[in-house]
Amino acid sequence: MTSKAIRVFATCHIGEPAENLLREKGYDLEIYPGPEAPQKSLVIEKVRSGVDGLIVTLRDPIDAEVFEAGKGTLKVVSQIAVGFDNINRADANRYKVPITNTPEVLNDATAEFAFFMMGAVARRLWDSEQMVREGKWGAWHPYLPFVGDEISGKTIAVIGTGRIGLAMIKKCLGFDMNVLCYDPVYQNHQFAADVQQVMDLRHKLGMVKEANWIKYVSLDEALAEADYVSLHVPLVREGKMPTYHLMNERTLKLMRKDAYLINAARGPVIDEAALAKALKERWIAGAALDVYAVEPLPADSPLRDPAIEDRCRLYPHFASAGRITRLSPDPQKGMAGRCIQGLMDVLENNYGGDRTKMPFVVNKEAWIGSGADGEGI
Ligand code: GLV
Numbered sequence: 001m002t003s004k005a006i007r008v009f010a011t012c013h014i015g016e017p018a019e020n021l022l023r024e025k026g027y028d029l030e031i032y033p034g035p036e037a038p039q040k041s042l043v044i045e046k047v048r049s050g051v052d053g054l055i056v057t058l059r060d061p062i063d064a065e066v067f068e069a070g071k072g073t074l075k076v077v078s079q080i081a082v083g084f085d086n087i088n089r090a091d092a093n094r095y096k097v098p099i100t101n102t103p104e105v106l107n108d109a110t111a112e113f114a115f116f117m118m119g120a121v122a123r124r125l126w127d128s129e130q131m132v133r134e135g136k137w138g139a140w141h142p143y144l145p146f147v148g149d150e151i152s153g154k155t156i157a158v159i160g161t162g163r164i165g166l167a168m169i170k171k172c173l174g175f176d177m178n179v180l181c182y183d184p185v186y187q188n189h190q191f192a193a194d195v196q197q198v199m200d201l202r203h204k205l206g207m208v209k210e211a212n213w214i215k216y217v218s219l220d221e222a223l224a225e226a227d228y229v230s231l232h233v234p235l236v237r238e239g240k241m242p243t244y245h246l247m248n249e250r251t252l253k254l255m256r257k258d259a260y261l262i263n264a265a266r267g268p269v270i271d272e273a274a275l276a277k278a279l280k281e282r283w284i285a286g287a288a289l290d291v292y293a294v295e296p297l298p299a300d301s302p303l304r305d306p307a308i309e310d311r312c313r314l315y316p317h318f319a320s321a322g323r324i325t326r327l328s329p330d331p332q333k334g335m336a337g338r339c340i341q342g343l344m345d346v347l348e349n350n351y352g353g354d355r356t357k358m359p360f361v362v363n364k365e366a367w368i369g370s371g372a373d374g375e376g377i
Contacts, residue, residue, distance in 0.1 A: 005026055005027060005028035006026070006027050006028065006052045006053065006347050007027075007028045007030070007050065007051045007052050007053070008022065008027050008028070008029045008030070008051060008052065008053040008054070008055060008343065008347075009030050009031075009032075009043075009046040009047070009051045009053075009054055009055070010029065010030070010031045010032065010054075010055035010056075011032050011034075011037060011038050011043060011054075011055065011056050011057065011060045012031070012032060012034050012035065012037075012055075012057055012080070013031055013033075013034065013035075014055060014080055014327075014335075014336040014339060014340070015326065015327035015329075015334075015336045017327065017328070017329040017336065018327070018329040018334070018336035018337055018339070018340050019031065020329075021329050021340060022340055022343075022344075025344070030046070030051075037059045037060055038060075040060075040061060040065070040066075043056075043060065043062075043066060044065060044066055044069045045069075047066055047069040047070040047073075047074055048069040048070070050073045051070070051073070051074065052073065052074070052075050052076070052347055053074075053075060053076045053077075053078060053343050053346070053347055054066075054070075054074065054076070054077045054078070055078050055080060055339060055340075055343065056077060056078070056079055056080075056086070056087070057079060057080045057081055057086075058079070058081045058083060058084075058085075058086050058317075059086065059295065060086055061086055062077055062086060062087040062088065062092075063087075063088040063091050064088065064091040064094070064095070067091055067092065067094070067095035067097055068095070070095075070097070071095065074095075074097055075097070075098075075346055075347060076097065076098050076099075076100065076342075076343055076346035076347060077092065077097060077098070077099050077100070078099075078100045078101075078339050078340070078342045078343040078360075079099060079100065079101045079102070079339070080102055080335050080336065080339040081101065081102060081320075081335070082101050082102055082103045082104075082106055082163075082164075082320075082335075083101075083234055083235065083265075083266055084099055084101050084362065085234070085235040085237075085266065087099050089362075089363050092363050092366065093363055093365065093366040096366055096367075098346050098355050098358070098361045098363060098366070099361070099362050099363050100339070100342025100343060100345070100346065100358070100360040100361050100362065101342070101360060101362050102335040102338040102339050102342070102360070103163060103338075103360070104163055104338075105325060105328075105331075105332070105333055105334055105335055105337075105338050106164075106319075106320035106325050106335055107163045107164050107166075107167040108167050108325075109319065109320045109321070109322035109325035110164050110167070110264055110319040110320045111164055111167035111168040111170070111171055111232075111264075112171060113264055113290065113315075113318065113319035113320070113321075114164075114168055114230055114232075114262050114264040114290075114319060115168065115171045115172070117262055117264065117288035117289075117290060117313055117315060117319075118151060118156075118228055118230065118260065118262045118288060119151060120288060120313050121260055121262075121286045121287065121288040121311065121312075121313045122148055122149045122150070122151055122228070122260055122285075122286065123148035123149070123150075123151075124146060124148040124310070126313060127146070127310050128146075128148075131145070149227070149258070149260075149285065151175050151177065151228070152175050152176050152177070153175075153176050153177065153210070154177055154178070154227035154228060155177065155178040155179070155180060155225060155226050155227050155228070156168075156172050156177050156178070156179055156180070156226055156227065156228040156229070156230060157179075157180040157181075157182060157222035157223060157225070157226035157228070157229045157230070158172075158179060158180070158181050158182070158230055158232060159182050159183070159219070159222065159229060159230065159231050159232060159233060159246070160182075160183055160186075160231060160232035160233030160234075160243075160265065161181050161182075161183040161186055161187060161188050161191070161232070162183070162186050162232060162233075162234070164232045164264075164265075165181075165183070165230075165232035165233075166188065166191055168230055168232060169181070169191075169195060169214070170195075173195060173198060173199065173212075176202075176208045176210075176212055177212065177228075178212050178213050178214070179192075179195070179212075179213075179214040179215075180214075180215065180217050180221070180222040180225055180226055181214065181215065181216045181217070181222070182216070182217060182218065182219045182221075182222040183216075183233070184219075184241045185241055187216055189216065192214050192215065192216060195214045196213065196214050199211065199212040199213065199214065219246075219251070220251075220254055223251055223254040223255050224254050224255070224256070225256075226255070226256070226259055227256070227258070227259055227260070228259065228260050228262060229255060229259060229260070229261050229262065230262040230263075230264075231246070231247070231261075231262065231263045231264070231265045231269055231270070232264070232265055233246065233265055233266075233269060234265070234266065235265070235266035235268055235269060237268075243266075243269050244268050244269070245268065245269070245270070245271040246269050246270075247261065247263075247269060247270040247271065247274070247275065248271040248274050249271070249274045249277070249278075252274055252275065252278040252283055252284060253278075253283055255278075255283070255284045256284070257282065257283065257284065257285065258285050259284050259285060260284065260285055260286045260287065260288070261275070261284060261286075261287040261288075262287070262288050262289075263287070263288075263289045263290065263291055264290045264291065264319040265291060266291050267289075267291040267292035267293040267294070267295065268293050270289075270293075272292065272293055272301065272302060272303055273302055275287060275303070276302035276303055276305060276308065277302075279308040279311055279312055280305065280307055280308055285311060286311035286312065286313075287311070287312050287313070288312075288313035288315070289303065289312070289313065289314055289315065290315040290316075290317055290318055290319045291317050292317075295317055296316065297314060297316075320335065338360060341360060342358070342359075342360030342361065345358040345359075345360065345361070346358065346361070354367075355367045356368050
């Protein structure tokens with residue numbers, strides 16, 4: 001460390017272990033107490049005051065205004081999240097400011113939560129518990145007051161086979177599911193072949209009665225065939241392969257009437273008005289959502305309509321919120337650890353100061369000149 005402390009402003013707490021680690025290393029760390037996001041004007045003021053690094057998260061809009069305020073002083077923006085659609089990548093590139101994120105450490109936590117949401121909506125965990133709590137549990141009956149849909153042995157469409165999509169497929173493997181994969185950009189045929197081998201072995205060993213299968217198909221085919229559709233794509237608003245409103249009236253209508261839609265990716269991947277209509281008019285059986293176009297979910301969102309509450313599960317952008325996943329200061333385990341490691345790599349000139357070699361810098365194209373449309377999550 002130099003004698004003058006490196007200054008970092010964080011728009012939120014990232015947990016004491018990681019914060020202490022930075023301070024023990026001599027960083028001058030200022031943290032917005034939150035929990036709500038600071039005004040953008042405050043972030044700009046801090047950046048203009050000459051901070052070297054900025055720790056931000058998905059509710060903080062970071063664009064040219066922020067980079068302009070930090071011209072000559074701001075050296076890194078470290079996002080504590082894997083998705084970084086709140087940061088204008090093109091602006092970061094123009095100002096040559098590295099963005100870092102926290103991939104991989106949240107794959108399993110996010111995938112398992114998506115899986116649990118799928119179970120919650122299909123097996124009706126919410127309304128069945130509500131029935132007990134409200135004293136409305138009558139006698140045991142084969143099918144009254146309702147039944148749910150099984151997951152075991154069913155077919156899931158995993159839309160987006162980046163890191164989290166692949167983690168989801170691994171969870172589904174244990175539930176004897178068949179897997180339809182769709183991804184226009186990040187196809188991993190080797191992974192699919194490996195999963196097929198495990199499926200075949202499980203069948204050969206007599207662990208499953210029917211052999212399972214996995215295959216890449218088109219989006220329309222995946223939507224039309226699946227019992228469950230789980231979204232794992234990054235939000236890409238423009239470019240060759242946008243994912244904005246990937247699920248809209250047309251694509252929701254392709255889904256089966258008895259199918260469920262799961263979203264632990266980003267809210268704007270779904271046209272929420274179309275989804276509310278699809279649920280109300282029963283084009284599909286249900287949905288479980290962790291992310292929304294506007295967060296927190298507005299009071300007047302059509303997704304809150306009591307008419308669909310039995311088939312629409314709503315969670316508070318919570319999928320990666322496992323204790324270790326969120327808070328471990330170990331960069332191999334926690335988002336907090338990976339966030340500060342990305343920050344320190346840049347500020348301490350690790351990897352010989354070569355941003356293209358730093359594992360958590362996402363906008364490497366700013367230094368090697370190649371464009372990128374989006375990142376697998
Ligand atoms: C959470 O949504 C993340 O992108 O890490």
